[in-house]
Amino acid sequence: MWNLANSEAAVMAYADRQSVRPGGTIDFKVSCIGADDYRADIVRLLSPAVGPGPHTPSFREVELDTPVGGEHPAVYQPIYPGSYVLIPGRGGTELPRGFTVCLNVYPTRLESGRQTLFSAFDDRTESGIALFIDGNGRLGVTLGAGTDEGGGAGTFHSRIALEENRWTSVAVSCAPDGAVRFHAASIPSNLLEAPRREHDELAAGRAPVLGPGPISMGARIATDGEGRAHPTSCFNGRIERVRMFDRVLDRTEAADLFGRGPAAPAEGALADWDFSIGIDGEDAADASGNGWDGRTRNLPTRGVGGSNWSGGAKDWRERPEEYGAIHFHEDDLSDAGWDTSLTLEVPDDWPSGCYAGRFRAGGAEFYTPFAVLPPADGPTAEVVFLLPTATYCAYANLRIRLTSQWNELIHGRLTVLDDTDLLMLRFPEIGRSTYDSHTDGSTVVYSSMHRPVTNFRPKGRIYKFCQDLLIVAWLEAEGVPFDVITDDDLDRLGAEAVAPYRTVITSSHPEYISTGIFDAVESYLRGGGRLMYIGGNGFWHRFAYHPRRPGVGEVRRTDLPRLWISDVSQGHHSFTGEAGGTWIGLGRAPQMITGVGFVTQGFDECSYYRRTEASRDERASFIFEGVDDEIIGGFGLLQNGAAGYEIDRTDAGLGTPAHALVVASSENHSNLYDLMVGALEDTLPVTDPEAPDRIRADMLFFETPGGGAVFSVGSIAWSGSLSYNGYDNNTAAVSRNVLRRFLDPAPFEMPGARA
Amino acid sequence: MTKIRTASDAAGRLPPGIGAHRTDLAAEFRERPFGRHSPDLQALLDHMRGGPIHGKYFLWLADDHSRWVLARFSDSPPLTPQAIPDAPVFDDIEEAERYVFDRRWADLFGAEPEAS
Numbered sequence: 001m002w003n004l005a006n007s008e009a010a011v012m013a014y015a016d017r018q019s020v021r022p023g024g025t026i027d028f029k030v031s032c033i034g035a036d037d038y039r040a041d042i043v044r045l046l047s048p049a050v051g052p053g054p055h056t057p058s059f060r061e062v063e064l065d066t067p068v069g070g071e072h073p074a075v076y077q078p079i080y081p082g083s084y085v086l087i088p089g090r091g092g093t094e095l096p097r098g099f100t101v102c103l104n105v106y107p108t109r110l111e112s113g114r115q116t117l118f119s120a121f122d123d124r125t126e127s128g129i130a131l132f133i134d135g136n137g138r139l140g141v142t143l144g145a146g147t148d149e150g151g152g153a154g155t156f157h158s159r160i161a162l163e164e165n166r167w168t169s170v171a172v173s174c175a176p177d178g179a180v181r182f183h184a185a186s187i188p189s190n191l192l193e194a195p196r197r198e199h200d201e202l203a204a205g206r207a208p209v210l211g212p213g214p215i216s217m218g219a220r221i222a223t224d225g226e227g228r229a230h231p232t233s234c235f236n237g238r239i240e241r242v243r244m245f246d247r248v249l250d251r252t253e254a255a256d257l258f259g260r261g262p263a264a265p266a267e268g269a270l271a272d273w274d275f276s277i278g279i280d281g282e283d284a285a286d287a288s289g290n291g292w293d294g295r296t297r298n299l300p301t302r303g304v305g306g307s308n309w310s311g312g313a314k315d316w317r318e319r320p321e322e323y324g325a326i327h328f329h330e331d332d333l334s335d336a337g338w339d340t341s342l343t344l345e346v347p348d349d350w351p352s353g354c355y356a357g358r359f360r361a362g363g364a365e366f367y368t369p370f371a372v373l374p375p376a377d378g379p380t381a382e383v384v385f386l387l388p389t390a391t392y393c394a395y396a397n398l399r400i401r402l403t404s405q406w407n408e409l410i411h412g413r414l415t416v417l418d419d420t421d422l423l424m425l426r427f428p429e430i431g432r433s434t435y436d437s438h439t440d441g442s443t444v445v446y447s448s449m450h451r452p453v454t455n456f457r458p459k460g461r462i463y464k465f466c467q468d469l470l471i472v473a474w475l476e477a478e479g480v481p482f483d484v485i486t487d488d489d490l491d492r493l494g495a496e497a498v499a500p501y502r503t504v505i506t507s508s509h510p511e512y513i514s515t516g517i518f519d520a521v522e523s524y525l526r527g528g529g530r531l532m533y534i535g536g537n538g539f540w541h542r543f544a545y546h547p548r549r550p551g552v553g554e555v556r557r558t559d560l561p562r563l564w565i566s567d568v569s570q571g572h573h574s575f576t577g578e579a580g581g582t583w584i585g586l587g588r589a590p591q592m593i594t595g596v597g598f599v600t601q602g603f604d605e606c607s608y609y610r611r612t613e614a615s616r617d618e619r620a621s622f623i624f625e626g627v628d629d630e631i632i633g634g635f636g637l638l639q640n641g642a643a644g645y646e647i648d649r650t651d652a653g654l655g656t657p658a659h660a661l662v663v664a665s666s667e668n669h670s671n672l673y674d675l676m677v678g679a680l681e682d683t684l685p686v687t688d689p690e691a692p693d694r695i696r697a698d699m700l701f702f703e704t705p706g707g708g709a710v711f712s713v714g715s716i717a718w719s720g721s722l723s724y725n726g727y728d729n730n731t732a733a734v735s736r737n738v739l740r741r742f743l744d745p746a747p748f749e750m751p752g753a754r755a
Numbered sequence: 756m757t758k759i760r761t762a763s764d765a766a767g768r769l770p771p772g773i774g775a776h777r778t779d780l781a782a783e784f785r786e787r788p789f790g791r792h793s794p795d796l797q798a799l800l801d802h803m804r805g806g807p808i809h810g811k812y813f814l815w816l817a818d819d820h821s822r823w824v825l826a827r828f829s830d831s832p833p834l835t836p837q838a839i840p841d842a843p844v845f846d847d848i849e850e851a852e853r854y855v856f857d858r859r860w861a862d863l864f865g866a867e868p869e870a871s
Contacts, residue, residue, distance in 0.1 A: 049820060413789065417815060605791075
């Protein structure tokens, strides 16, 4: 049984983009099993489905009449994860003088069974050479001279076993007489070890030849029943400086090559792949000058330390020669590569907003949301809602929610799963999030929206997009016209994408921020823009977009929180070269934008805010107009409070403006919030009994020099309280008051300017 | 002084003094499954909740978003969802927490907590 509804049918889909302008097109790729047909509909999303309840807005999706709507024949489209390097073949190369392949290898999961290091073997003709690690961790080769020669291929295992998480230099030569010789030398991890050398020899009886197909590293290429080429026998670990010689290298020559290290060129090589070239791209360059250049597939991790990484630099741009390794994973996936099933031409008159493709088959349902942007010639509203697609990407297919021992403990609640969540167990090939580890335990650093994403949807728990639709529902209830743009658009277009708007409203959780987004929001605010940050844990961590693949991003965790930290060599993004980490660690704290920054989280119960004396300041009077309550948000759909889940507070040392008014602060958070502080800071607690509780969300307001202003709530849960009592409550009133003033063109004045 | 807990504290051995006789902890949990707990109750909950993923309880959210069905993960790899025969169905998530608390209490101490 794969889901608890006892349904064998499953439908999954993704789109080629997360936003589209009116008049543009968006492609949907759909796969379906266990049903003959599926139904497709395009819907506009006005409110999420987050359960019944007197205070919960009803689910509102509007079915739209489009040519793609209707029944379609079900087609199953497989996903083949696993990263590798692919080099076009040369139609079978004869090797009258023999052949040698040399490389450095660092296996990270020997238990995965046979794993391919290098393959110039062609299954169809059974000709060529492949080097692999067998199920016992031993080096082996497959050799074949082609079925025409008789005898087909043979597989041979050496006695040389590789060690996990250690570098080894390997050379394997195949002589014209069929003798195969293995040479291996461990590369000491530190100066207190001596290298270990091993040799083995066996008689294969087959003369070497390169197969007519492509050369691959990190996987072998197979073909499925539908004729699709795909990786198989995928390797987990790092490979560095692969060299190919069209002759036999003897033991001395191999030892000499090993001794020169990965950064030195090798004279006379037929091919010499140097992965320190083009780390920011997907090329695999041949430094021999013979033109055996290739490409990486499925985004193996680049910008990782090689066997010679000295610790002298954490930026691969400084010492690329120490970053000549590529880390391959059997579960890497950059793009599911499905055929387009439906192409939607978005009519010119569709209003900007949140939409989705909705796919149903045999009781199963799957949504693929997207934003319709305002027309290219300008905005249609004074408010723009910024959909956090970078954060959705970082969290896409958050598998640890299901597989982690700790999920229930850190949430203080039983884990709640539905059938869409369980797709991650049924179809693990849909890949992981940047909060997950690969099967070999290394950190996932790349994520892609070009695959089915189970947690980007309008139904289910109050979380991410589903929660952000509560903000959409609030704007709809208020009758406030708004446009929607995504992080991807803001990163690409910069401040001009938001400049025409009077007010930008954030999502509930705009955590992952590219440099382009950070710059754009900062520039917008300097220019007099107004920002309603009605979320928590915002502007927290750097995210890097792939320069040529929209919807693909990278996260390198180099600092707090220490959970999921990447290995110490991986200080910089491969996509951009930028340093990775939290924006605090990068010197641009979220406090510089929103006035507040993340402090802790807890997922068991949310709390409330208590107003401060500053809320009576005349500058803040518009915020509390008609609100007499001292306690704000002691209710809500999200665990009964407006303050919680992830919360932010002020910090003058990190950039909270001196003139900011903290108009309310939360209090009385649960034990779980202590736990995260411990995990984050791991230091002795503040012992000054007069010090304010550090575990709090601060609600704050400040004016900016350009006539703009910022209002922040510093809490993910805030948007879960807006609909309480039919939007007649103090969180909705505060939000309404702020939005109304922020839409008033009258400039805000800096407090000093009045004197 | 605030006691700062770290992840390494969690799910460790049950602290001394916590056993079947601490029906006060069961009563405290019954009264308030979510929110701030006493240090001893929190330690007991961390222990109960920090066990291996295999065999662990979870709640399956039925498709109308108003019912939670108790389920568990498989006892051994591969990790799969397992229905529980005649599984209890809850329309109040706090009741689900109380039910699982009692099951785990019984697993730890041999019998469900007595009312205190």
